[in-house]
Amino acid sequence: MRINKLLLLLISLLLYQNQAYAQMERERVNPGGAISETFWAPNLIGLETTEQISAKNLNVTIMHSFGIVSNRTLQNFFGLDIGPNVRLGLDYGITDNWSIGIGRMTDRKVVDLRSKLNLFRQTKDNSVPFSMSIKGDLGITTQENNRPIKDDMNYLLSLPIANKVSDALSIQIAPMIAHFNHVSGISQTENTLYALGLGSEFRISRRYALTAEYYPVLGNRNPDTINAFALGLNIETGGHVFQLFFASSSWHTEQYIISYNDENFWAGDFRFGFNVNRIFGL
């Protein structure tokens, strides 16, 4: 009996020796880490996403929107003859989770300073089911108007919350509050507006993605304004993300989009526009 036990031990040992050098089990270094690329760019069209610029990277954005396509379509060549509203912007990643930026728009010569902080990011193992950021934007109208500078200031605070549902689809909701120190009292009656920024990105391939964004205003709104809507196509070229879009609003920052849009996308009152995003490693 004892001999049998010894034999068993002997066989086990020999088997152990043979198995000792089998292929190692492959283990990931960080299996539950944060998911990457919820969105391809830090902005969807005009809506800021939870996507952050990496540390020491500079994102250069050029945003254009032209005139309404249906307004004297051929004479204005689908709105392209109507002077564009252009925003030039620079955003810099201080850390992988915090960026600061500056931009300037043609309309009203608005200069905006902004910052975005990632509060948390969705993880691969879904222990954190969504990503959340907080974004602040200070807009200053620099167009001559004989008003004190404090009247030219407006603010936005938004809380983008996003979920990468699958490799193909990401969705986002961003509760936001905008405040304008000065309102005209006729076309603009509300100093403070509340809205949601709803957005989604659907990736058709590694190069192309469809995007949409919608801004329902909650509560009081400015007279004759309509919830803004936009549809876009993202093209990822490796170095750039090009965004071609049709949008009801000509504005490029959220506080203006929710305050001033008076075009109805579904009635055909939309305009063509495009954004160029280029990230440089510094």
Added chain:
Amino acid sequence: MKRLLLTILTFCFLTSDIALSQAFKTESGNAEFKSSVPLHSFAGTSDNLVGRISLQDSTVDFYLDLATLDTGNGKRDKDMRKTLETDKYPFAEFYGKVISGFDPDSSNKQDVTVQGSFTIHDVSREVTINGTLQMRPEGLLVEADWVLNMTNYNIKPPGILFYRVEENIDIQIEALLKPQNS
């Protein structure tokens, strides 16, 4: 009979110990690749190379979690992970054997050749890689470099506008493997 079995058992314990002492392993080896586009080149590195070499049966087993490669540019890292589809195919791995001689009693750096299967992006190919092994007091130093052709592994070199990343990339590994039973 009992005595004979005990002798064999003791022998097995001893040889098992010797065998283990001939296996070397690391989880912090360095892997580096160098790639280029016209007028520009860049490198990606990782210190998470896992490797084991058994001198007893000459097996060589290495793998790298590709998501740990860092090129120093966050956007480029994302593009690289997308190109390599690291969520789907997380590892680059080699499993094979040393087919040349190696003298473990010498402390000189010795040229060795390994042959085996290299897998990346779910494609496996038989490869022969030349490198060096050096027995040091603290362990076994491994150095190797070879050229990987991305298209051979069904990896489409990413493009930047009209430029495309060169399809051949230089791979280099360096790792100090420590005795596995220490």
